[in-house]
Structure formats: structure tokens, C-alpha cells
Amino acid sequence: MTRRCIVPFVPMTRNAQSDTPTPAVSRRRLMVTTAAAGSLAAQLASSCAAPTTPMTGAPGPQRPNRSLRQLGVVTPQPPAALLLAYDLGGSRTAARTTLDRWTQTLHAKGLTATVAIGPGLSHAVHVPDLPPFPGDDLSPSDCGGDLLVQLRGPEPQSLEATATRLSRLAVGDIRWRQDGHLPPTPPGETPRNLLGFKDGSANPTPEECERWVWDRRGGTFVVVRRIHVDADRFGRLPKTRQEEVIGRHRASGAPLGGRREREDADIFAKTPQGRYVIPLHAHVRAASPRLDGGARMLRGGYSYDNGPDDRGLLFVAFMRDPALFVRVQERLAERDELSGFTRHRGSAVAYVLPGAAAGRPLGAGLV
Numbered sequence: 001m002t003r004r005c006i007v008p009f010v011p012m013t014r015n016a017q018s019d020t021p022t023p024a025v026s027r028r029r030l031m032v033t034t035a036a037a038g039s040l041a042a043q044l045a046s047s048c049a050a051p052t053t054p055m056t057g058a059p060g061p062q063r064p065n066r067s068l069r070q071l072g073v074v075t076p077q078p079p080a081a082l083l084l085a086y087d088l089g090g091s092r093t094a095a096r097t098t099l100d101r102w103t104q105t106l107h108a109k110g111l112t113a114t115v116a117i118g119p120g121l122s123h124a125v126h127v128p129d130l131p132p133f134p135g136d137d138l139s140p141s142d143c144g145g146d147l148l149v150q151l152r153g154p155e156p157q158s159l160e161a162t163a164t165r166l167s168r169l170a171v172g173d174i175r176w177r178q179d180g181h182l183p184p185t186p187p188g189e190t191p192r193n194l195l196g197f198k199d200g201s202a203n204p205t206p207e208e209c210e211r212w213v214w215d216r217r218g219g220t221f222v223v224v225r226r227i228h229v230d231a232d233r234f235g236r237l238p239k240t241r242q243e244e245v246i247g248r249h250r251a252s253g254a255p256l257g258g259r260r261e262r263e264d265a266d267i268f269a270k271t272p273q274g275r276y277v278i279p280l281h282a283h284v285r286a287a288s289p290r291l292d293g294g295a296r297m298l299r300g301g302y303s304y305d306n307g308p309d310d311r312g313l314l315f316v317a318f319m320r321d322p323a324l325f326v327r328v329q330e331r332l333a334e335r336d337e338l339s340g341f342t343r344h345r346g347s348a349v350a351y352v353l354p355g356a357a358a359g360r361p362l363g364a365g366l367v
Contacts, residue, residue, distance in 0.1 A: 065218035068354040072114030072150055073220060073318050074209055074298065077191070081152045081180040081302045082159040083224060083314065085118075085145025085348055088172035095121050095146060095367050099353075101169040103361040111153040111162055115362055116222050116350035118146045124366045125351045128322060130223070134333040135344070142226060142346030145175045150222075150316065156181075176346065178226055180302025180314040190253060190261065193313055194231040194303050195341075197246050198253035201261045202289070204296040212296045213318050217366075218354035221322045223297075226304065226346030229312035234341045245337045247284025255284055267291075281337040287328055295324050312342070322349055 088094040095117065102115065119127040149166060151159045156179060167174060185191040190198040204212055213220050234242065239250060247265065248255050255265035257277035267285045269277040278285050289296050297319040304314045319325060332339055356362045 065216060065354060066214075068218040068357060068360075069214065070112075070114045070352060070355045072112040072152055073213070073300075073352065074206065075112060077182060077300055077302075078110075078112075078152050078154050079182045079184075080154065080156045080159055081150065081314070081316075082156065082163055082177065083180070083316070084149045084151070084163055084167075084177045085175045086147040086149070086167075086170050086172045087175045088121075088146040088170075090120055090146060091171075092121055092123075092367055094171040096363060098147060098170045098172065099362040099367060102166060103356045105165060105169060111151060111158055113162065113166075114150040114152075114222075114352060116148040116150075116352040117363065117367060118144060118148060118348070118350045121146055122351060122363075122366045125217075125219070127221070127349060127351050130322070130347060130349050131326060133329050133344070135339060136347075137343050137345055138347055139345055142176045142178075143348060145348055145350070146172065148222065148224070148348055148350040178304055178314055178346065180304045182302055193301075194229050194311060195234055195242070195246075197242075197248060197250055198261065199301060199313075200299050201248065201253045202265065202284075202287075202296075203298055208296055209298060212320055212324075213298050215320050220318045220320060220352045222350050222352050223315075223317050223319070223322060223325045224346070224348045224350075225313075225315040225344050227313040227315055228310055228343040228345050230341045231311065244279050244282060245341075247278045247282030256282075279337075281335055283332070283336050283338040286331040286334075286336040291331065292324060292327060295319075295321075297324055297328075310345075318352065325349075 086098070088098065099115070102113075117125075117127065119129055121127070147170070149163075151162055153159050159179070163177075182191045190200050193199040234245075237245070243250055243256065252259075253261035254263065255278060257266060257269050265278060265284045265288060267276070267278050267288045267290055271277060276285075297317040299315070299317045301316050302314045303312070305311045317325060353362050353366060356364075
């Protein structure tokens with residue numbers, strides 16, 4: 001049964017109805033918090049190693065604000081991730097208070113924290129709800145959120161410690177959380193998912209990110225989907241059949257008909273007999289940027305394991321316009337043969353805020 005993931009937020013138990021934040025944290029708590037190494041504000045304000053040319057897709061003569069970009073978007077993926085969504089009762093006051101506190105919080109060196117706001121919290125950026133998609137099996141408790149935080153680092157223990165500190169400062173409660181991991185991957189190689197295929201081979205280049213990921217403010221949209229994967233049933237398929245479903249060679253990651261992992265998948269190429277080299281119902285074909293005028297999203301997903309009955313993909317993708325995800329997901333639901341092995345169980349969309357700076361906390365001018 002298809003359920004639309006437009007979830008009413010549960011009111012907070014503390015001052016949610018009055019739109020008044022809880023009292024400021026104690027001096028002792030702030031002293032304990034600030035004892036950790038490394039500055040969250042510095043992490044959130046750092047810019048990516050992006051080219052210095054003007055953004056191709058920027059409106060008019062405007063240039064991208066690279067000085068205020070959060071880490072955790074285009075930065076390389078470490079082995080561990082933790083995503084948390086917070087309920088703030090839809091209160092902008094609670095959101096501003098929480099973001100102010102988080103901007104001043106310190107956390108462990110080597111981690112990145114990426115903060116985004118959900119639908120309804122910004123007066124300057126419209127964050128749309130995602131429509132229902134065929135085949136969705138979404139649980140309302142695993143969807144939505146007023147604030148979304150992505151923590152990434154070398155190991156899960158430090159992520160948990162940072163999450164605990166952030167939660168103590170938040171004017172609200174955790175709505176849902178999900179941890180993820182990557183398998184051991186040689187430096188410079190694309191990590192593999194639970195199906196044994198490389199995941200992220202068609203990600204945009206840094207130059208393409210300037211056009212399709214970042215906006216002129218220094219922010220971007222993020223879509224998160226928790227996708228259950230029937231890896232055992234998929235694994236029983238012959239290797240050639242698996243490659244037909246995905247549209248790529250399992251060993252190299254190259255698209256069918258290609259030789260290199262990073263080369264563009266030619267969805268129009270045919271065999272001498274007139275058959276498409278990449279099958280009509282292959283995952284690569286349905287997700288091809290050629291069907292969206294070249295528009296791309298930057299994927300940075302992780303595998304998750306909630307026990308033997310719930311393992312899959314923690315899909316995380318960044319894009320300038322979430323309508324791109326809607327178009328792609330509608331095609332996947334309609335024609336992607338891989339969808340027969342997956343089930344979407346959680347969903348969220350949010351706007352990744354520009355980074356913090358001196359005198360400018362997270363969300364300044366937007367929330």
C-alpha cells in the first residue's frame with residue numbers, strides 16, 4: 001500500500017506549543033562541550049576544493065559563495081556515517097536557538113557535520129515535500145524532520161559522542177536516526193554496495209558540481225532515502241543477469257559496452273542486431289543524466305545493517321533542485337528492474353545551509 005511521506009510533526013513536550021525555546025544550556029554544560037577538540041564552526045564554514053571559475057548555472061552575473069560551504073557534501077567519504085533528524089515542532093525560534101548553539105559547539109577532530117533544514121523552516125528557501133512514488137513502503141516515523149544532521153568520520157564511536165552533544169543542545173527531540181558504513185575500499189576507488197557493484201561511478205565532476213549541486217548562497221538540497229535491499233535474492237542471479245539489471249560490469253564498474261568506470265553510459269548504443277547494449281529496464285538507463293538535460297546529483301550513500309531482516313542502502317544525494325530527484329525516482333519506479341529487489345522505507349528532503357562564519361551562525365538570514 002503506497003503511503004505519502006508528508007508527515008505531520010509531533011509537538012515537542014517542552015514549550016513546543018508556545019514557540020518558545022527551552023532555557024539556555026548551563027554554563028557547566030557549555031564548558032564540558034567546549035572541551036572537545038576541533039571546532040564545529042570551523043568544520044561547517046570550510047569551503048570545498050572547487051575551481052574558481054563562475055558557476056555555469058548561476059542566474060545572471062552572480063557568482064557562487066564558495067567561502068561559506070559546509071563540509072560533508074563534496075568532501076571524500078570516510079568509512080562511517082550517522083544521520084539524525086530532529087523534531088522542533090516546526091518552530092523557527094527553536095530552530096534558530098538550536099543552530100546558534102550548534103555553531104558554537106566543538107567536536108572531535110576528523111569529523112564533518114552537515115546541517116540542513118526541513119520543509120517549512122526557511123522564509124527564503126522553499127523546501128518541498130517529496131511526492132509519493134509507486135512501490136514506496138514508507139514508515140512515517142522514519143520520514144521528515146525539521147533539522148537534518150549528517151555526521152561522517154573514520155569510526156562510529158566518535159560520531160555517537162558528537163550526536164550526544166548535539167542532541168543535548170537541540171531544542172527538540174530526535175525523530176529518526178540511521179547509521180551507515182562503507183566496506184574497506186582502496187584509496188581512490190569507488191566503494192561497493194551490498195549488491196557487490198560500485199556505487200557512485202557516475203557522480204559529477206567538481207566542475208559539474210558548480211552547475212548542478214551548489215547554489216549561489218553556498219547551499220544545496222539533500223535527499224535521504226532508506227532503501228531496503230534484497231541482496232540475497234539478487235545474489236542468486238547469474239553474474240551476467242546482475243549486470244543486465246544494473247547496466248554495468250560488476251568487476252570494473254564500466255557501463256555495458258564501455259571499458260572505463262567513469263565513461264558516460266551510452267543509453268542509445270545498439271548492437272549490430274539492433275538491440276540496446278544497455279537493456280531497456282537497466283538501472284543505469286532509468287537514472288541517466290541524458291534524460292534530464294545533463295543534470296546530475298551527487299550521491300554519497302552508505303550501506304546500513306539493522307539486523308538480518310533489514311539491510312540496504314542509506315541513499316544520500318545532493319542537488320541544486322530536488323525536482324531532479326523526483327523525475328529520476330519516477331522513472332526508476334516505472335521501468336527500473338532493480339526496483340524489484342528494493343523497498344523504500346524512509347525518506348527526507350532538506351536544504352543544506354551555507355556554512356557558519358564569525359558573527360554569522362548557521363541559518364543566518366534564512367531561518
